[in-house]
Amino acid sequence: MLRNRRIESHPILHFQRGKEVTIFFEGTPIKAFEGESLAAALYASGIDVFRWTPKLGRPRGPFCMVGKCGSCMVEVNGVAVRSCITPVREGMNIRRLRGLPTLPKNLDRMIEKENSDNPFEEVKTDVLIVGGGPAGMAASEVLASNGMNVFLVDDQIRLGGQLIKQTHIFFGSQELFAGKRGFRIAEEYEAKLRSLKNLHILLQTxxxxxxxxxxxxxxxxxxxxxxxxxxxxSAGAFENYLLFENNDLPGVMGAGGAQTLMNLYGVLPGREVVVVGSGNVGLIITYQLLQAGAKVKAIVEAAPRIGGWFVHAAKVRRYGVPILLRHTVIAAEGKDRVRAAIISEVDERWEPVKGTEKRIECDTILLAVGLTPNTELVRQFGVKTVYVPELGGLVPVRNKYLETNIPNVFVAGDVAGVEEATTAFIEGWIAAYSILIKEKGPQSQYVKKRNEYIRMLDEYRSSPVSARVRSGLRHVEVGGS
Amino acid sequence: MRRAEIAIVGGGITGLSAAYYLSLMGIDNISIYEAKYIGYGSTGRCAAGIRASFTSEVHVTLMKEAIKGWKKWSEEIDGVKFYQDGYLWLLTNDKEVRLHKEIMSLHNSLGVPTKLVDREEVKEIAPNIVLSDVMAALYDPTAGKSSPFDTTLALRRLLLKRGVKIHEYTKVLRMIRAGSKIKSITVEGVGEQEVEYVVIAAGFWSRELLQPLGYEIPIIGDPHHLMITEKVSPLVKPLVIHKASGSYLNQLPTGKIILGAEYPVRENDLELRIGFIIKAVKMMSRYFPSILNANLQRIWIGYYLKTPDHHPLIGFLPGLENAVIATGFSGHGYMMSPIIGEEIANLVVKGRPRLKATEKLRPSRFEEGEMLEEKAIFG
Known part of the structure; x- marks a missing residue:
């Protein structure tokens, strides 16, 4: 039986849902709200299995919730789509995808102007910004309000990147949004951007x-x-996967994916959860799950110590959530949905120790095991990248003004090394002032601002928590003229 | 002192196939040197098609042998698969139809059973096709496809098991000559390595390797674009070519669709072109309109290595008794690889190839004025 997973009351979030619409899942009418993603609406109605894989017929459900994995593909009116980045529309007919998608005959992506040599519109602009998270928003604001013509593109339904699902309160200085929750920062910044007439925002792009x-x-x-x-x-980063038996079962989800469901759309990812990874993401999602009314059975951490900040760990411990160090997940159990997680101790070489397996009943396993910078486009531009584990994988080489080896190509935010929203904002500003200086000459107000932000970034990174980032940056930051 | 070895320069399909046959002949001191990784060059960038329907006798002879080889590889090498799904050339004007009637007779006389099929038969062979302006088609039921990634990785595994040394990210910087022999090679990061034989199968990069020795081999790199979509359910079995524009579509057994088109760019101009996408999609969506709904996954450029007569160079380098070259396949190196590898092994071990056709491909033919003829070089 399908069950409603919408969160009806929450201590800090008030979900403002759009107009109610009806969509049809394999013939059954389902309630949904305008402005939410199809994946969220289906999941909210208790649907676990979104597709069956072509080769082995395995069930799959949402994993990343940001259009990066393909696990949530369904057929909408005969066209296969990633449901997590497809907005709901009244009357949609949805079917589970069985095997490979069939190309539809109705040509809704028909190339226009069939007979012309170039069916695509061509546009010249001063700046193209790819990725509308904190870094991209910050750069857009500075550039567009200083007279540059800017295109900001993002493949999501909404602007703000990961900020829109962050419910914790930022600390630091006023300029860095101290005292505000992440999603509120995104809302306010978006409002500011929407008022800039030189800025063209293209979402779902x-x-x-x-x-x-x-x-x-x-x-x-x-x-x-x-x-x-x-x-x-400024295309951000995507979530890492973890290798274990049945890791593709519906109910195994990225922690970020779960945050999207829970904090953006007000849909509870699961009732009984095992979280893998005790970094800040793992600790914060645990706390957020508790707030939303879920039970977290355990946090499982392969390392011998907790990865995230002490304050976050202390908080979840106060709620009685056990943090099992030197443990990992070795299997998920279940048919169409996770029923249990099998965990085990690991030895010094991170190998599971036979005979130490334990079974934890749960319906959800959330993976909070790090992020990888999303560098496809960076590399397509010919930007040199190097592998720096401290920064999440392959990251672009650049100078301290965030310009890469390809002149006029800048990087900012997680794509340049996994950090956090605050540093992404600052990097966005630095990149923007660097562009202004290149374009308009070293005017003192730009140089002054840029130096301020570079100093601010150094200060922000001077804490012991940023030691890893600092050591990673030594491998990618070069020169700076 | 390291033992002198049989050094294969280039870890594409030609080098791997050569190593395979040398190993079958009992050679146990083979090393493959690859500047990047296995399949980095033209092999990994090809469109995966395999056919014997060529218009020169030499090509047909070699390709008939190669197809036998592909069938054998499918049976004998774990991980290699040859799908005999056919080729279909769509013909859209009278002139093409007349020409292909002649080409069919030529194929048939050389033992390749192509046939000219009418619109109805085209629809039977490719039920999802929209016939549009198609007047007829040339169909080759013996042609097919095979994944270059599956094949190269399968060969790599097998060769390692058989004791072949495969050095990836290891560039051969130069070859050192002593009299009528290559005495040694200089390997980046390794130093000088003595060689018994050297096989040059470095594709585009063969030219720069040979120049210092005074060989100007007549090959040019002709960059070709390809693109591939996400996996979709079966749309069409044979590889379909629109003859007039040189555009083609090849759905792989995985469900991904490769699209290609003639889109000429200069040898060193390797920037990807949107114009190519527009051309390929525009041409092939005329016959398969639903591809407009497919998501593009990747697009890339690979070299066709062209010689003046569009036939490869295989044989001993003039004046050298222990250096065999095999390159210049005009985009057909992957499909020919089973027979080419075997012939390289024959040249090394027995001093001469098994087939007369291979003899005609000797590198000295240009100086000797014995160029070959080939009229169909696409797909």
């Missing part, structure tokens, strides 16, 4: 690739070739 003719964007199925003078790449 994928930057497909870098070509001789320009950067190819796909905006809701429509092609657009953009020729920018400067580029800021």
């Amino acid at each position: 994928t930057a497909i690739g870098v070509f001789k003719e320009g950067v190819l964007l796909l905006n809701k199925g429509k092609g657009l070739i953009i020729k920018p003078k400067y580029v800021v790449l």
Whole structure:
């Protein structure tokens, strides 16, 4: 039987849902709200299995919730889509995807102007910014309010990147949004951006690739070739997976994916949860799950110590959530949905120790095991990358002004090394002032601002918590003219 | 002192296949040197098609042998699969139809059973096709496809098991000559390595390796774009070519669709073009409109290595008794690889190839004025 997973009361969040609409899942009417993603609406109605895989017929449900994995693909009116980045619309007919998607005959992505040599519109602009999280928003604001013509593109339904699902309160200085919750920061910043007339915001738009003719964007199925003078790449990062038996069962989800469901859409990811990873993400999601009314059975951590900040760990411990160090998940059990997690101790070489297996009944396993910078586009631009584990994987080499080896191509935020929203904002500002200085000359107000932000970033990173980041940056930060 | 070895320069399909046959002939001191990784060059960038329907006798002979080889590899090498799904050339004007009637006769006379099929038959072979302006098609039921990634990885595994040394990210910087022999090679990060034989199968990069020795081999790199979609359910079995534009579509057994088109760019101009996407999609969506709904996954450029007569170079380098070259396949190196590898092994072990056709491909043919003829170089 399907069950409603919507969170009806929450101590700090008030979910403002859009107009109610009806969609049809394999013929059954389902309640949904305008403005939410199809994946959220289906999941809220108790649907676990979104698709069956082509080769082994395995069930799959949402994992990343940001369009990066394909695990939540369904057929909408005969077209296979990633349901997590598809907004609901009244009357949609949804079917589970069985095997490979069949290409539909109705041509809703028909290339326009069939007979012309170039069916795509071409646009020249000063700056193209790819990724509308904190870094991209910060850069957009500075550039557009200083007279530059800016295109900001993002493949999600909403602007704000990961901020829109962050419910914790930021600390630090006023300029860095102290005292505000992440989603509120995103809302306020978006309002500011919407008032800038030089700024063109394109959501649900994928930057497909870098070509001789320009950067190819796909905006809701429509092609657009953009020729920018400067580029800021701020595409963020994606969640890491973990290898264990049945790790593809519905109910195994990225912690970030679960945050999207819970904090953005007000949908409870599960009732009884095992969280894997005790970094800040693992600790914070645990606390948020408790707030939303779920039970967290355990946090499992392979390392011999807790990864995140002490304050967060202390909080979840006060709620009685056990943090099992030197443990890992070795299997999930269940048929169409997780029923239990099998955990085990690990030895010094991080190998599971036979005979130490324990079974924890749960319906959800959340993976909070780190992020990898989303560098596909960075590399397509020809930017040099190096592998730096401290920063999450392959990261672009750049100078302290965030310009890469490809002139006029800048990076900012998690794509340049996994850190956090605050540093992403600062990097966005630094990149923006660097572009202004390149374009308009070293005017003192720009240079002054940039120096301030560089100092602010150094200060922010001077705490012991940033030691790893500092050591990682030594491998990618070069020169700086 | 390390033992002198049989050094294969280039870890593409040609080098791997050569190593395989040398190993089968009992050679146990083989090393493959690859500057990047296995399949980095033209092999990993090819469109995965395999056919014997060529218009020169040499090509047909070699490809018939190669297809036998592909069938054998499918049976004998774990992980290699050959799918005999056919090729279909769509013909859209009278002139093409007339020409292909002649080409069919030529194929048939050389033992390749292609046939000219009418619109109805085209629809039977490819039920999802929209016939549009198709007048007829040339169908080759013996042609097929095979994944270059599966094949190279399968060969890599097998060769390692058989004791072949595979050095990836290891560039051969130069070859050192002593009289009529290559005495040794200089390997980046390793130093000088004595060689008994050297096989040059470095594709585009063969030219720069040979220049210092005074060999100007007549190959040019002709960059070709390809693109591939996400996996979708079966749309069409044979590889379909729109003859007039040189555009083609090849759905792989995984469900992904490769799209190609003639889109000429200069040898060193490797920037990807949106114009290519537009051309390939525009041409092939005329016959398969639903591909407009597929998501593009990747796009890349690989070299066709062209010689003046569009036939490869296989044989001893003039004046050298222990250096065999095999390159210049005009985009057909992957499909030909089973027979080419075998012939390289024959050259090394027995001093001459098994087939007369291979003899005709000797590198000295240009100086000797014995160029070959080939009219169909696409797909």
